[in-house]
Amino acid sequence: MSGLEPPVSIRSDAPTEAETRFLKLVGRLSIDVPFDVYAISVAPACGRGGGSGRLLADNLPEDYRRRYLEHRDFERDPVMLASRAGRLPVRTAEVRAVAEADPELMPCFAAAVAALGPAVLAIPLRFRNRLSGDVVFRRRGAEFSDAEVGYCELAAPALLLAATELPVAGPPDDLTPRERECLAWTSVGKTAWEIGSILGISEHTAVAHLNGAVRKLRAVSRAQAVAEALRRGLID
Structure with a gap:
């Protein structure tokens, strides 16, 4: 519907x-x-x-x-x-x-x-x-x-x-390199606008990468996605 x-x-x-x-x-x-x-x-x-x-x-x-x-x-x-x-x-x-x-x-x-x-x-x-x-x-x-x-x-x-009992997340390869980069910068307190400036992409694109990582990691927030990525060794 x-x-x-x-x-x-x-x-x-x-x-x-x-x-x-x-x-x-x-x-x-x-x-x-x-x-x-x-x-x-x-x-x-x-x-x-x-x-x-x-x-x-x-x-x-x-x-x-x-x-x-x-x-x-x-x-x-x-x-x-x-x-x-x-x-x-x-x-x-x-x-x-x-x-x-x-x-x-x-x-x-x-x-x-x-x-x-x-x-x-x-x-x-x-x-x-x-x-x-x-x-x-x-x-x-x-x-x-x-x-x-x-x-x-x-x-x-x-x-x-x-x-x-459903999988918490897919394998590490499910996160794109950009999604990992954006999560890594988020983990040190950078905003989407700052991440966009650092990576040479728009703020909108940075937000899209972060949203993709949140969805793939089945998190309810960026902070939780960062925590899950750290736990799984997807980011340092």
Whole structure:
């Protein structure tokens, strides 16, 4: 719908066994509960996400996903704020109420509605009283029914578990030399404008290389991408 990827899409030409297993789970769920978009994230200080959390799997439109991560919209996303504040599934009305209570959240809310659809269902998952992650669904059709919410609530733990088994990142060769250079300069505090000046490229091009590295490393920010690249030995 509207240019969105199918809800069983993973960005891989040759899915691994873990990716195939995840795709089957998402595909089965989408038959019983139609949705256009899914996003699965691990909460801060849980799993591989470390202290800043991690987006594990999604089929968000690429341009929306890039803006969302680059602008750190996850810090002011009313869906995340509403979901992580409680234990019960969160639907559109609760998300809208959170956004309307703080004018600074409305741009993020409006952008998501326009790009992803108005109907939203977010399921917070907790383990031993601690938030372990979120599973979010959106669609352009009707609001999610009580039966659909219950079905998704049952399926969410399996989806999160399967998503945590997906590869954190591709092999080192997946990062281009320019992406590594830009990350390396970011690691010493350089801005995109400064990186562009150093490398003789435009600021826009530097941002594009950084965005590519963030996406490939499945990070939620440049800082997290730098940390992951350092951990993997992709940059010094």
